[in-house]
Amino acid sequence: MSSTAPDPPGRRRRRVSMADVARLAGVSTQTVSRVSTGHPGVVPSTRQQVVAAMQQLGYRPNSAARALKYGEFRTIGVITFTLSTTGNSHTVEAIATHAAAEGYVITLIPVAAPTQDRVLGAFTRLGELAVDAVIVIMEVHLLDASTVLLPPDVHLVVVDSDAGDRYRVVDTNQADGARQAVRHLLDLGHRTVWHVAGPPESYAGERRAAAWRTTLSQAGRLVPALRRGDWSAEAGYRAGLELADEPDCTAIFVANDQMALGVLRAMHERGRVVPRDVSVVGFDDIAEAGSFIPPLTTVHQDFAEVGRRCVEAVLHQVRTGTAQTGTTLVPTRLVVRASTAAPPTAR
Known part of the structure; x- marks a missing residue:
């Protein structure tokens, strides 16, 4: 050379x-x-x-020259409201990984508050940064509101929303995951299942809570009053202290693994042994779930597959020049560990 x-x-x-x-x-x-x-x-x-x-x-x-020549920047914009939750952080990581495999990079735009002005401002910033498409990770019901209008002619995929009639949506099958968790506890012999739900503005949290309620109703079981949390272990701990004082509570479905960790701590402090006295199921299957005491039974979400399908869907729009609607649901599976067992009365 x-x-x-x-x-x-x-x-x-x-x-x-x-x-x-x-x-x-x-x-x-x-x-x-x-x-x-x-x-x-x-x-x-x-x-x-x-x-x-x-x-x-x-x-x-020279990305600018390449864009002028080929009409593309090979960049995907990602709008998200928080990276503090397990689902969002893992989904962004998966999107970046699969975008790179396709020869694309991502530009991340965090939005401080989920309002229409903030979302439209994020789209404006992405336009200035020159992207080919946008993936929006919506953990709230913003896109479900009739007052929110996203810019036209944008190649768009939305994660974690109920807007498949207007946009292309990719999501975990939240309802089926919750149903699996509740059915597992009922099949073990528990009379009913208590629930620690996510915040009411969360689409995923509401889907899981609705499926919990429906599964119990279809089984002819009492639907207890739910407790709510903000996805944190501390919120789970506070809810767990309340549930530990409920003598009829022998099974708890918690909307995510961090709150389930807090529930496990509360039960330990109140002297209620898991799973001898109370069974606990989480949701997410975070990497640490198998190291909880006891190891946590939980619903596994395939964040890598969610990210892959997001990139696949948005690049299909870019390459064909057509917009898409409809919802793709990524399956979940229950991972049974040592935090669940038959209730004391069934032994």
Whole structure:
């Protein structure tokens, strides 16, 4: 591989072009383009040669020029209201991973408050940053409100919403996951199941609570008054203290694993042994769930698959130039561990 002469002192350095890399590597500019975008159809030895040329010349792909030439920025904007919840953080990670596999990057725009003005402001910022499509992670009912109008002609996929009649939606099957949790506890012999729900503004929390209520009603069981939390372990702990004082409470379905951790602590402090006295089921199957004391029975969400389907759906719109509606639900599964057992009266 030949070297190039340095620019004379005092002269502004010319930006290295794709043609410069191709000339140094002894390949076509099309091959350089494929390497720079991560295209899989390049022979490894050729890819290595091109990368070496890029490094030697200090080449950086010009995304603006590429956008002008091909009409795309290869960037997906992601709007989210919080990264503090398990679902959102894992979903963003999965979106970034699968976007990268397609040769795209993501631009993350956090929204401080879920209002129409804030959402439209986020879309404006994404427009300034030049993106090809947008994925919106909605943990609240904002898109369900008739007052919210998103900008037209936007390639859009929404996560965690009930707006499939207007937008393309990808979500975990929240209702079926909750049904599995409640049926598991009823099948163990518990008369009914108590519930620690998520906040009322959360779409996922309300879907899980509705399925809990429906499953009990269909089984002809008493539906206890639910407790609510904000997804935190502390909220679960407070609800758990209340439920520990309910003598008829032998089974609890908790809307996420962090709150379930708080419930386990409350039961321990009140002297109610899990699962001997009370069975507890969570939702999410976080990495630490198997290390709780006792290991937590929980509903597994496949965040990686949610992220993959989001990227697949939004890039289909980009490539075909057509908008889509409808909802894709990613299945859940119950992971049974040591926090559930038959009630004391059934032993």
